[in-house]
Amino acid sequence: MTDTRKNLIGLSREDLTAEMVAIGEKPYRAKQLWHQLYNRGETDFFNMTTISKVMQQRLHEQFVVERPRLEREMSSVDGTRKWLLGFPDGNEAETVFIPDMDEERGTVCISSQVGCTLTCTFCHTGTQLLVRNLTPAEIVGQFMVARDSYGEWPTPDDGGRKLSNIVMMGMGEPMFNFDNVATALKIAMDGDGIGISKRRITLSTSGVVPMMKRCGEELGVNLAISLHAVTDELRSELMPINKKYPLKVLMQACRDYPGASNSRRITFEYIMLKGLNDSAADAKKLLQLIRGLPAKFNLIPFNPWPGSAYECSAPADIRRFSDILQDNGYSAPIRASRGSDILAACGQLRSESQRQKCSRLTERLAQGIDDEHFPAQRQQQAIS
Ligand code: SF4
Structure with missing residues (x-):
């Protein structure tokens, strides 16, 4: 199932505050959260010890902290x-x-x-x-x-x-x-x-x-x-x-x-x-x-x-x-x-990766493999 939770990384301070207010938290909570995300580099809400257990759960239900x-x-x-x-x-x-x-x-x-x-x-x-x-x-x-x-x-x-x-x-x-x-x-x-x-x-x-x-x-x-x-x-x-x-x-x-x-x-x-x-x-x-x-x-x-x-x-x-x-x-x-x-x-490095994807695709097509794990859109990307 697709995870529809919103990534908190990349939100400005103002937008992060607005998200906290939208889930019923006080605006100052955004400052605590900011510190966890960007000073401590924390990715798991349940490890954010400066945040209450209730808020940790609420954050977990609505948001993710995602890196590339x-x-x-x-x-x-x-x-x-x-x-x-x-x-x-x-x-x-x-x-x-x-x-x-x-x-x-x-x-x-x-x-x-x-x-x-x-x-x-x-x-x-x-x-x-x-x-x-x-x-x-x-x-x-x-x-x-x-x-x-x-x-x-x-x-x-x-x-x-x-x-x-x-x-x-x-x-x-x-x-x-x-x-x-x-x-x-x-x-x-x-x-x-x-x-x-x-x-x-x-x-x-x-x-x-x-x-x-x-x-x-x-x-x-x-x-x-x-x-x-x-x-x-x-x-x-x-x-x-x-x-x-x-x-x-x-x-x-x-x-x-x-x-x-x-x-x-x-x-x-x-x-x-x-x-x-x-x-x-x-x-x-x-x-x-x-x-x-x-x-x-x-x-x-x-x-x-x-x-x-x-x-x-x-x-x-x-x-x-x-x-x-x-x-x-x-x-x-x-x-x-x-x-x-x-x-x-x-x-x-990206070109090299594209080349490898392209040759993997060529191999798979040559073998007649066209499966759901390599959908058409990805195939097109690999080719282009
Ligand atoms: S092609 Fe794009 S990435 Fe390369 S030097 Fe020019 S502006 Fe920079």
Whole structure:
């Protein structure tokens, strides 16, 4: 029988309070429940000792506390950990934990969509069609699964924990699913629960200009721009969204980003592609482009995936590019390639899973098996 109970994860504080009132509880009960859900990471109402037995039963009858389903977990030798997560409709998305070099702390990279509408040519996820937006529960739930995996519940008072930062840089364009992303990030920021400061959260966009101001005003998180090119010609080839919001418009939106300052610089992500965007002249053009902006750079050696049309720049060229930026006073670290032993390119794990489902389906169809455990809708998903 289908479980029709509502998932409490992903509800804003206001919505959680409204749900408590609707079942006859006092509004302050929502605060106790919030603490259990997001500070203690509790999933079983009957273990919530700050809540009366009567209320536990009432909650159990009406609600569930549900994380995305863990389909696959992979750990790299370098400490990177990757999860393929499943949702009730059969869709999947990826989440990655990338430790800092000292391995004391690190960043959880979260997906905002299944697939992506954009078709950035260097990006593996860009080869996948957009299936749907993720819900707030599915977005914040990714972080909660990561905390489950590292056993980091409850939230320690001193804030000391390995999973210290969040970046919305997984599958999808977060600005195209902004309402759900905003709800999820507000939950993650809430000091009574998960408690990740907005200073430790970064939202990365391909440059959806009309949403950038709202993001800064409503969330106040750090902004990262997937830049990758210094001319409109090349950027439009790499990132077709540039045709709609070309570099001049994008740079102005960066200048207008609320809260950007020397202590909160905008990060420009720049993927290093051999012979395309990695010359000394490109580096100098980049400096002109961001002149006057509180900026820092993240240089990303291209991580090739099967079928990709690009090659990674030579190490010496990347070094030269970085030196030019740094000699002009900008931070421009070269991001070490992480997790290369665990299908690290964004979207690669999901594609691999889709491929496996597809070949299982092919096998089953070849055997003439067409059973109720593999209904038509799932078959269609596996094929597409
Ligand atoms: S880089 Fe980001 S916006 Fe572009 S296709 Fe990949 S996931 Fe989508």
